[in-house]
Amino acid sequence: MTTTDLDGGPDRGPQPPRALIVTLLGLYVRELGGWISVSGLIRLMAAAGVDEQAVRSALTRLKRRGIVESERRGGVAGYALSTYAGRVLELGDRRIFAARPDSERDWVVVVFSVPESERQRRHTLRARLSWLGFGTVASGVWIAPGHLAQDTREALLAEGLEPYVDLFRAEYLAFGDPVAKVAQWWDLDALEQLYDDFLDAHGPALRRWGRAGAEVPSGAEAFADHLRALTAWRRLPYLDPGLPTDLLPEDWSGTRAAETFFALHHTLAGPAHDFVTAQAAASRPG
Structure with missing residues (x-):
């Protein structure tokens, strides 16, 4: 399970309201007791430039997907996070905000075989491994850095996919160049383009708020910039497995994108939270 499961997966272009709402739920609503009034949510999303009709439409879709549940408190209409969504968001915290190891050289390898009669399970397994950040060595053999072993184990167990899988820790011994092999196993060009897109979209906010002598962002402005940056960022740690730097192309834009996100997070999190x-x-209510 990943946080992208909650809002329907990645989107290119403008961020859909459902993705922004999922970010708000994960970052703030859990801290507020797992519930927020409809009026409060509409007001917050308006600060991020999303109109009321779009918010209500997105909430309907999230309710249908089992992410939120309608709940009245003290006569006030609102939405509560489902147990499922709370569990996914909690797991996502570790992936989205944790620092990645930079020098490890062990790998986690998944070897799987799914009968043709269970083709849908094969599709689910491949989709889950892709979202965990695995690369493809061969049909039925997928690989990721060793620090993803626990996440992989938990995800496979949660989906009931463990009967089809053997999970290994491994070391690459021979016979190719690891840098060349990594470029075969992962589509690094596509991943770098996503990082470049992030920098293009959110680098200006950091330059605006992070420069020396910059004014302190207002609460509404901090919230809008923080919400949009986190919504864009939270997909990337699932697509990027966190490969050692020396196996990546020179001037890897993922490094600059991570620095940009965490600098924005440090600058904006406080006023946005308030x-x-x-x-x-x-x-x-009350």
Whole structure:
């Protein structure tokens, strides 16, 4: 399970309201007790440039997917996070905000075989491994850096896919150049383009707020920039397995994208949090 499962997977172009709402749920609503009023959510999303109709439409879709549940508190209409969504978001914290090891040389290898009669399970397994960041060595043999072993084990167990899989830790001994092999196993060009897109979209916000002598961002502005940056960023740690730097192309844009995201997060998280807390408090029952 990944946080992208909650909002329907990656999108290119403008961020859909459902993805922004999932980010808000994961970053703030869990801290607020797992519930937020409809009016509070609409007000917060308006600060991010999303109109009320789009918010209500996205909430309907998220409710249908089992991400949120309608719940009234003190006569106030609102939405609560489902148990499923809470579990996925908790697991996502580790992947999205954790620092990646930079020098490890062990690998986790998945070898699987799924009967033709269970073709859908094969599709699910491949999709899950892709979202975990695995590369493809051969049909039925997928590989990722060793630090993903625990995430992989948990994901396969959660999906009931373990009967089809053997899971190994491994060391690459021979016979190719590891840098060339990594470029075969992963589509690094496509991944770097995603990082470049992130830098193009969110680098200006860091230059605006992070330069020396910059004004302190207002709560609403901090919230909007933080929400959009995190919504764009939270997909990338699932697509990027966190390969050692010396196996990546020179001037890897993923490094600059990570620095940009964490600098924005450090700058904007405080005022954004205060803004959300104030807006949510104004709409809570009683």
